[in-house]
Amino acid sequence: MSLPCREKEFENIYRFIEGKILDGAGGCMYISGVPGTGKTATVQEVVRSLQEAVSRRDIPDFKFIELNGMWLTEPRQAYVQLLNALTGQTVTAEQAQQLLERRFSRTAHRRITTLLLVDELDLLWTRRQDVVYNLLDWPTKAASRLVVLTIANTMDLPERLLMGRVTSRLGLTRVTFHPYTHKQLQEIVMARLRGLQAFDPDAIQLVARKVAAVSGDARRALDICRRATEFAEGDAEGSDGTVAMQHVDQALAEMIASTKVQVIRYCSKMEQLFLQAVASEIQRTGVEETVFDKVYIQLRTLCVFDGYAVPSVTESLGICARLGSCRLLLTEHSRADMHQRVLLNVSSDDLYYALKVL
Numbered sequence: 001m002s003l004p005c006r007e008k009e010f011e012n013i014y015r016f017i018e019g020k021i022l023d024g025a026g027g028c029m030y031i032s033g034v035p036g037t038g039k040t041a042t043v044q045e046v047v048r049s050l051q052e053a054v055s056r057r058d059i060p061d062f063k064f065i066e067l068n069g070m071w072l073t074e075p076r077q078a079y080v081q082l083l084n085a086l087t088g089q090t091v092t093a094e095q096a097q098q099l100l101e102r103r104f105s106r107t108a109h110r111r112i113t114t115l116l117l118v119d120e121l122d123l124l125w126t127r128r129q130d131v132v133y134n135l136l137d138w139p140t141k142a143a144s145r146l147v148v149l150t151i152a153n154t155m156d157l158p159e160r161l162l163m164g165r166v167t168s169r170l171g172l173t174r175v176t177f178h179p180y181t182h183k184q185l186q187e188i189v190m191a192r193l194r195g196l197q198a199f200d201p202d203a204i205q206l207v208a209r210k211v212a213a214v215s216g217d218a219r220r221a222l223d224i225c226r227r228a229t230e231f232a233e234g235d236a237e238g239s240d241g242t243v244a245m246q247h248v249d250q251a252l253a254e255m256i257a258s259t260k261v262q263v264i265r266y267c268s269k270m271e272q273l274f275l276q277a278v279a280s281e282i283q284r285t286g287v288e289e290t291v292f293d294k295v296y297i298q299l300r301t302l303c304v305f306d307g308y309a310v311p312s313v314t315e316s317l318g319i320c321a322r323l324g325s326c327r328l329l330l331t332e333h334s335r336a337d338m339h340q341r342v343l344l345n346v347s348s349d350d351l352y353y354a355l356k357v358l
Helices: 007-023 039-055 077-087 093-105 130-140 157-162 182-192 201-214 218-234 245-256 259-266 269-285 292-306 313-325 348-355
Strands: 027-033 062-068 113-119 146-152 173-177 289-291 329-331 341-344
Touching: 007 027, 007 039, 007 113, 007 146, 007 173, 027 039, 027 130, 027 157, 039 062, 039 113, 039 146, 062 077, 077 093, 077 113, 077 130, 093 130, 130 146, 182 201, 182 218, 201 218, 201 245, 201 348, 218 245, 259 348, 269 289, 269 292, 269 313, 269 341, 269 348, 289 292, 292 313, 292 341, 313 329
Parallel strands: 027 146, 027 173, 062 113, 113 146
Antiparallel strands: 289 341, 329 341
């Protein structure tokens, strides 16, 4: 059963994996989309449906393994965890890579298909890039019986990470999850509330429109609904407990009043533009950590587009330092030059809520 408004994506992913399992073939699918668009939840629902199909004997058995870039102490641990899940062996990363290479290159007639989900693919990026490359390359080997699903936030991450290596040879199938529209968000919230008469339909529409205007993130819409419900429960005395427009307004106002949102709103225009530049660079690459010189390129573009004078590198380094001192950015204290690493220390949603009028 697919998630509301993700029926097409569910079908595409299901058919891709089902076909590979039935054919005993390998393959790789790259799934992208901004946070909160249902990527991981849809894949998990697909896997559950495939496991039910196995129990009905509609398709051959398969082994499901999940890796998440956030769970790994360093990218090459992906080799160690994958080998351990397949064989129970625990070896060094280098040994694991060699054993996996051998396994996926040699024919084994009794081997069942391995379905590997790699979530947060962008966090496996390293300067050598061998981890991402191997995970995408192993399914192309004729004997692999390895189906890899990768999930990340950026559409062109493979091209950016593989830096000139021929991605077309890897035969990536792509599925893109676009941000939810306000009508889709409305449908998602209503599906969660099915059978309950607790929400005024106008209140649901208000949540959907506000969130769609900023990010299209279903999780944020549901968070607002939960908070609005708490406000309605507080007003329950003398009322019917229905969540109305004013409760949604209270939840939105509280979100806007959060400390980090307020700090961003009190930043200078150039500091706000710098934060936007960091967010733009993260969105462009799909990698959460970036470097000052890349951010500066984005900052210049934003300034020109918005009609502001472009600050010098020295001025911009000062802006970066100020944002670091108030913890809106995490910066590399050991160096304050063009190559210092920069990390956004606020959620992109908080940044957008601070800079947009709700």
